[in-house]
Amino acid sequence: MSPILIIIIIFAIGVVVAGALLLGRPSKGELLEGPPEGVLPREAGTQALDPDSLDGPEIETVEPVAGILGSSVAITGPELTAEEEAANIAAAEEAEQEGEDARLAQVAEEAAEDERPNFLERLAKARSTFSGFLGSVLSRSQIDAESWNELEEALIRADVGIGPSQKLLDAVRVTVKENGLTTSAELVEAVKDQMKADLAGPVTLARAQTAPTIWLFVGVNGVGKTTTIGKLGKRLTDQGDRVVMAAGDTFRAAAAEQLGTWADRCGADLVRGEEGGDPSAVIFDAVASAAAKGADIVLADTAGRLHNKTNLMEELSKVRRVADKGEGTVTEVLLVLDATTGQNGLQQARQFTEATEVTGVVLTKLDGSAKGGIVFAIRSELGIPVKLVGLGETAVDLVDFNSDEFVDALFAQD
Numbered sequence: 001m002s003p004i005l006i007i008i009i010i011f012a013i014g015v016v017v018a019g020a021l022l023l024g025r026p027s028k029g030e031l032l033e034g035p036p037e038g039v040l041p042r043e044a045g046t047q048a049l050d051p052d053s054l055d056g057p058e059i060e061t062v063e064p065v066a067g068i069l070g071s072s073v074a075i076t077g078p079e080l081t082a083e084e085e086a087a088n089i090a091a092a093e094e095a096e097q098e099g100e101d102a103r104l105a106q107v108a109e110e111a112a113e114d115e116r117p118n119f120l121e122r123l124a125k126a127r128s129t130f131s132g133f134l135g136s137v138l139s140r141s142q143i144d145a146e147s148w149n150e151l152e153e154a155l156i157r158a159d160v161g162i163g164p165s166q167k168l169l170d171a172v173r174v175t176v177k178e179n180g181l182t183t184s185a186e187l188v189e190a191v192k193d194q195m196k197a198d199l200a201g202p203v204t205l206a207r208a209q210t211a212p213t214i215w216l217f218v219g220v221n222g223v224g225k226t227t228t229i230g231k232l233g234k235r236l237t238d239q240g241d242r243v244v245m246a247a248g249d250t251f252r253a254a255a256a257e258q259l260g261t262w263a264d265r266c267g268a269d270l271v272r273g274e275e276g277g278d279p280s281a282v283i284f285d286a287v288a289s290a291a292a293k294g295a296d297i298v299l300a301d302t303a304g305r306l307h308n309k310t311n312l313m314e315e316l317s318k319v320r321r322v323a324d325k326g327e328g329t330v331t332e333v334l335l336v337l338d339a340t341t342g343q344n345g346l347q348q349a350r351q352f353t354e355a356t357e358v359t360g361v362v363l364t365k366l367d368g369s370a371k372g373g374i375v376f377a378i379r380s381e382l383g384i385p386v387k388l389v390g391l392g393e394t395a396v397d398l399v400d401f402n403s404d405e406f407v408d409a410l411f412a413q414d
């Protein structure tokens with residue numbers, strides 16, 4: 001055999017062996033088979049064990065956990081008496097309140113480093129809804145049909161509402177025509193001016209001729225009633241008013257605790273009643289106590305839900321009537337609305353207005369809302385002025401509503 005032939009044969013054998021090895025290897029992404037279950041890697045220097053000589057792992061049957069694996073599985077324990085159960089609930093609520101207090105203390109600490117909030121800084125979310133559309137409107141130098149469409153879409157997206165948006169743009173059309181406006185920049189200025197004019201109005205909270213003045217806070221649960229009372233109480237006591245807080249939310253004990261924390265923080269007095277008690281009675285007592293002490297203002301909290309089957313709206317109109325019966329006068333019924341709920345807030349406003357003659361709106365959580373336009377919808381549809389705005393969770397995060405600042409902030413381009 002010639003040496004060349006021998007080299008060719010060796011090379012061919014090499015290729016065949018390499019190919020076989022490659023085929024046996026798992027390709028990328030292929031799952032490698034792990035060791036058989038229960039077999040642990042052997043420690044260096046130890047003898048391999050015969051798998052047949054090993055006992056199988058002890059399997060303990062664990063009952064499924066309720067709520068994770070199925071609602072039919074119940075975790076049973078000793079039966080609790082009603083008192084024990086109430087004590088457990090109270091302890092849990094107290095712990096929850098302590099957690100919430102600690103969280104708020106931290107938020108307050110962080111906020112203390114900031115300046116007092118303003119619309120421009122806190123309306124970032126609402127502004128972002130507008131800015132894209134505005135950029136597009138402004139990118140065309142002249143006003144055309146598309147400019148109007150885009151403006152309308154921007155307003156509706158920001159929850160101004162269809163009716164109010166059309167009303168607003170109709171008024172702007174008149175201005176554009178009368179003043180011969182032609183550029184997009186002029187159009188946007190005209191929209192801003194119209195909005196400012198429509199939203200303008202006094203935001204001062206009315207006081208009674210003879211003390212005590214009563215301001216009642218109403219709204220569905222979780223909107224920020226108690227927090228608003230806390231913030232406002234701080235503002236009032238800082239300016240020298242004597243404040244009594246009335247824990248008219250008797251739905252849960254923690255509600256009075258929460259108000260009590262705010263009262264302590266700002267040096268206000270707290271009047272509270274029994275959990276599940278009559279809210280009207282608590283507020284009546286608070287007014288009597290304020291009158292006896294010569295306090296200036298009663299800030300009355302109410303529940304967003306009730307223990308009994310009574311209709312919330314009926315209950316609130318009773319609260320209002322009873323509050324007025326004593327020595328004080330109700331001069332403001334402030335409907336607290338969560339700005340993040342958008343048009344739903346308008347629906348709530350309608351219901352509450354029917355029950356209690358709402359005198360103003362406190363719009364909370366505007367800091368986290370992309371729906372700043374709801375301010376406009378409320379004013380335009382219900383004629384109720386937004387008087388206060390919540391821009392965060394701490395005592396300084398409550399500002400008087402200022403239509404010029406609000407509209408400028410909403411339209412500001414970053």
Ligand SMILES: Nc1nc2c(ncn2[C@@H]2O[C@H](COP(=O)(O)OP(=O)(O)OP(=O)(O)O)[C@@H](O)[C@H]2O)c(=O)[nH]1
Nearest residue numbers: 221222223224225226227304364365390391392393
């Ligand atoms: N970001 C932000 N959070 C707020 C604002 N106002 C209130 N909150 C938060 O909203 C949550 C609910 O506030 P509460 O004051 O307890 O609401 P409430 O209306 O009294 O609720 P109920 O007592 O259950 O009816 C709390 O965590 C507050 O800190 C605000 O303006 N901005």
Ligand SMILES: [Mg+2]
Nearest residue numbers: 225226249255
């Ligand atoms: Mg509350």
